[in-house]
Amino acid sequence: MxxxxxxxxxxxxxxxxxxxxxxxxxxxxxxxxxxxxxxxxxxxxxxxxxxxxxxxxxxxxxxxxxxxxxxxxxxxxxxxxxxxxxxxxxxxxxxxxxxxxxxxxxxxxxxxxxxxxxxxxxxxxxxxxxxxxxxxxxxxxxxxxxxxxxxxxxxxxxxxxxxxxxxxxxxxxxxxxNYSYADVHIGGWRKGDFGWLAHYNGRPAGVIELGVPPTHKQAFYGVVKPLIIGEDREFVYVQPRIKAKVKFRNWTKSGMLRSPVFVDFVLSA
CATH class of the missing domain: 3.30.470.30 (DNA ligase/mRNA capping enzyme)
Known part of the structure; x- marks a missing residue:
């Protein structure tokens, strides 16, 4: 059940x-x-x-x-x-x-x-x-x-x-x-199945796969091209300037977000 x-x-x-x-x-x-x-x-x-x-x-x-x-x-x-x-x-x-x-x-x-x-x-x-x-x-x-x-x-x-x-x-x-919440920067995206690379305090912290509405995906890809800094077989990497709030189960022992879910974009002051 x-x-x-x-x-x-x-x-x-x-x-x-x-x-x-x-x-x-x-x-x-x-x-x-x-x-x-x-x-x-x-x-x-x-x-x-x-x-x-x-x-x-x-x-x-x-x-x-x-x-x-x-x-x-x-x-x-x-x-x-x-x-x-x-x-x-x-x-x-x-x-x-x-x-x-x-x-x-x-x-x-x-x-x-x-x-x-x-x-x-x-x-x-x-x-x-x-x-x-x-x-x-x-x-x-x-x-x-x-x-x-x-x-x-x-x-x-x-x-x-x-x-x-x-x-x-x-x-x-x-x-x-019992979710925890954090603000992260998006450092790129996965070329295959959808996923945004999350950065926290300047380091990789996981992949955001869940909770992103189509309108927010469209908005992201509409502004991100000037930020691209490189790519490999799996990912496209960007300057981590776009900020998002996520909810997640907990931090893993290796400092990664467990099961992060997109909540919304965060506007920088």
Missing amino acids: LLEQVDKPFSDGRYIFEPKIDGHRLILSRSHGETKLYTRHNNDVTSKYPELIINGPDIVLDGELTVIDPGTGIPDFELTITRFQSKRSRLPISYVVFDILRYDGEDLRHLPLMERKDILDRAINDSPTMSKIAYIDGHGEDLWDAIVERKMEGMVAKRKAGRYRSDKRTDDFVKVI
């Missing part, structure tokens, strides 16, 4: 609110004693996480696989990707389970969310490797304040009566992202 996105946190007694875990989606399926693990794109990653291959009843769980930063105690996406991509890494994982789709031969997707939560409580016990996600009833703005204070990724609101739908996005599940 995928998430719609809304711009602002809210409170509503029809919803529960969960912290958004910064990792990658993972479906755990155990049938006839065999456990399989799949990403949201249905890639089999069972061999990557042998810690999750355990005995128990037939079950299908939905959750997020993450690695906790030992310094902050919160999920760390870069550490998660390091564990995912490396054949040798044994960074300790945490599988945070937020839904149950099947249990002991029964399809549960037609049940309201809170009934599925009750079954999930009975179906699995928390351990260092696998745990059920915590949630707050109705008071989304209170949870949001804690999310912002701890610099976590965001929050997910889930309608209590919502059924599990994997065929389309609905407002039964919505997310609010």
